Amino acid sequence: MGRYLMLYASTTGNTELMAEAMISFLKDRGQEVIVKTFDFDPISVEEILDYHAVLIGTxxxxxxxxxxxxxxxxxxxxxxxIRSQTFAVFGSGDTFYEFFGGAVDLFYERIHELGGRLLPFKLKVDLEPKDEDVRRCEDFVDKLLQFCSNE
Ligand SMILES: Cc1cc2nc3c(=O)[nH]c(=O)nc-3n(C[C@H](O)[C@H](O)[C@H](O)COP(=O)(O)O)c2cc1C
Incomplete structure (x- = not known):
């Protein structure tokens, strides 16, 4: 069993719905998941090294x-x-804006520059996740589990 850290920021609940789909998927596969939100929970960068992988949603x-x-x-x-730490980055945005999901890109680039071990793609959803997006969330985590097993 792996131990995963889910960190996310969400104001209107869209990224939270993505996080919830991923958490359910991980738990259904017997993984332990610790969940923290950026607005309510104290998060120290040191603690991210204690996990199999860190999922960051914004x-x-x-x-x-x-x-x-x-x-x-x-x-x-x-x-x-963070060079031996595994990460996956996702989030909800709005395709109406010029920089759709720009915060997801910023996190991805930051972790890449710092040499973190990144799942080699990001997941962005337009506003509230629909059924098809929930499946994309599950597929994303499935790929993360495979990525972790190849460490
Ligand atoms: C003032 C404002 C600015 C925003 N700017 C962007 C943007 O630049 N790019 C983008 O993709 N979405 C932008 N959004 C849309 C939010 O990211 C989108 O509504 C998202 O689904 C919110 O996620 P949440 O429900 O998890 O809070 C903006 C929303 C607001 C209210």
Whole structure:
């Protein structure tokens, strides 16, 4: 059994629905999942090294920006050596905006630059996840489990 950390930011619940689909999928496959939200739970960057993989979910704010509540974590990522840590990055955005899911891209690039072991694709959903998007969430986590088993 693996131990997974789910960290997410969500204001209107869309990214949260994605996270919930992923958490259910992981638990159904017998994995342990610790869940934290950026706005309510204290999150230290050191703790991310204790897990098999870290899933990071974020919505996107103005002009493709990070939500303010994830900024500290994003900045502090460089304070730990994440080179042997596995990550997967996802989130809800709105295709109406020029930088659709820009915060997902920012996290992906940040982890890549810092040498983290990244699932080699991101998952973005347009607004509220539909049934088909829930399946994409499950497929995303299935790929993460395979990726972790190839470590
Ligand atoms: C002021 C504002 C700015 C936004 N800017 C973007 C943006 O630049 N790119 C994007 O993809 N979505 C943008 N969004 C849309 C949100 O990311 C989208 O509604 C998302 O589904 C919210 O996720 P949540 O329900 O998890 O909070 C913006 C929303 C608001 C209210």
């Amino acid at each position: 919505y996107t704010w103005d002009d493709g920006s990070l939500p303010y509540e994830v900024e500290d974590f994003y900045e502090e990522l460089e304070d730990v050596d």
